[in-house]
Amino acid sequence: MRDGIIQRGRTWSYVVRERDPQTGKTKPRWVGGFATRKAAKDARDSARHAVNRGTYVAPQNLTVGEYLDRWIAAHSVELKPSTAKSYRDNIARYLKPTIGHERVQALSPSRLSVLFADLYGKGGKDGKALSPRTVEFARAVLRRAMQDAVLDRIIEVNPVVGTKRPTVVKPKHTTWTGAQLQAFLGGLIETDRWASLWTLAAATGMRRGELMALKWARVDLEAGVVHVEQSVTQIGQERHYVTPKNHERRSVTIDPRTVATLKAWRKAQLAERLAWGAAYRGDEGLVFTWEDGRPVLPDFVTKAFGSLTAGVDGVPRIKLHELRHTHATILLRDGVPVHVVAKRLGHKDPSVTLNVYADAIPDDDGRAVDTFTKAVWGA
Numbered sequence: 001m002r003d004g005i006i007q008r009g010r011t012w013s014y015v016v017r018e019r020d021p022q023t024g025k026t027k028p029r030w031v032g033g034f035a036t037r038k039a040a041k042d043a044r045d046s047a048r049h050a051v052n053r054g055t056y057v058a059p060q061n062l063t064v065g066e067y068l069d070r071w072i073a074a075h076s077v078e079l080k081p082s083t084a085k086s087y088r089d090n091i092a093r094y095l096k097p098t099i100g101h102e103r104v105q106a107l108s109p110s111r112l113s114v115l116f117a118d119l120y121g122k123g124g125k126d127g128k129a130l131s132p133r134t135v136e137f138a139r140a141v142l143r144r145a146m147q148d149a150v151l152d153r154i155i156e157v158n159p160v161v162g163t164k165r166p167t168v169v170k171p172k173h174t175t176w177t178g179a180q181l182q183a184f185l186g187g188l189i190e191t192d193r194w195a196s197l198w199t200l201a202a203a204t205g206m207r208r209g210e211l212m213a214l215k216w217a218r219v220d221l222e223a224g225v226v227h228v229e230q231s232v233t234q235i236g237q238e239r240h241y242v243t244p245k246n247h248e249r250r251s252v253t254i255d256p257r258t259v260a261t262l263k264a265w266r267k268a269q270l271a272e273r274l275a276w277g278a279a280y281r282g283d284e285g286l287v288f289t290w291e292d293g294r295p296v297l298p299d300f301v302t303k304a305f306g307s308l309t310a311g312v313d314g315v316p317r318i319k320l321h322e323l324r325h326t327h328a329t330i331l332l333r334d335g336v337p338v339h340v341v342a343k344r345l346g347h348k349d350p351s352v353t354l355n356v357y358a359d360a361i362p363d364d365d366g367r368a369v370d371t372f373t374k375a376v377w378g379a
Helices: 037-053 064-078 081-099 109-122 132-151 178-186 195-204 208-213 256-279 298-310 321-333 338-345 350-360 365-377
Strands: 005-008 011-019 026-034 225-228 231-235 238-242 250-253
Touching: 005 037, 011 037, 026 037, 064 081, 064 132, 081 109, 081 132, 081 231, 081 238, 109 132, 178 195, 178 321, 195 208, 195 256, 195 298, 195 321, 208 231, 208 238, 208 298, 231 298, 250 338, 321 338, 321 350, 338 350
Parallel strands: none
Antiparallel strands: 005 011, 011 026, 225 250, 231 238
């Protein structure tokens, strides 16, 4: 052996001493499979420089599936329960079946670009295309995991960075106009138990989890303000309280009609409490409950709204979350400043609002010219 390089059969190998982070002692590691002595020498020099810089990554056969299992087990402690579940589901459905058997250190941007393109085209059930949102989520999960693999000194660079994304058309939200929303809500007040829920959702743009976690202690009916302090997620048949998305607690002003609707609902709920007596189970003070005070599961609310809108004439069918989009688009189209809408929705940055609702903001270039002309020339 000369200079830490040796020929074994038809290939060349080199040795590098790596430091054990726990004991501080060094130990030799042999790396082989090089076709020429020069290739082994170049690899040895690169490895030695990395060791001296403290960036050396030892070759290993850890698979993507093995690492993702280990990663999500450790990472889930800092995630909301619903987020951890969505990570696990995405890993199990899309990442492990496709690249779980491959070595982490063998991943590259080109390989992963092919993966994401395949998922877009045929990654769904029975070879059907997946939605852009689903694939982007898989990409985000893998990117986060690989970034931690860099910190764990398993790889030198994140292979997800630099991957190519197929061109996709950004989906447009289906929303109602003010007149359509009025037609929908106007016919429900006397007939649907959850009319006040739909009213509050439309009047505030609150998310489903925020609505179902709302307590009367956080509703000031005299001032007309709702304080959004927490959210609830559903995993199986269990409810889990968490902070609102992005941890953005906020106060949202509501209109007099919505206040009146909530007051009527409050009165009806108190009557139910009296009727049930000791059997009433509403000890959490939730705004929206069943007759006996039990909390309502978020998934039920989604299904109930979907069934309700399917039978309404004259308005397009929308999903519950699209009441949030409806709230935002009505305000933006009427000229409410983006930062005000962002605050009501609980967006951490108004740029998020701009990105999501850009098509709802009027093109007021002519109005801008008129404003400038009047300000400068007075005409």
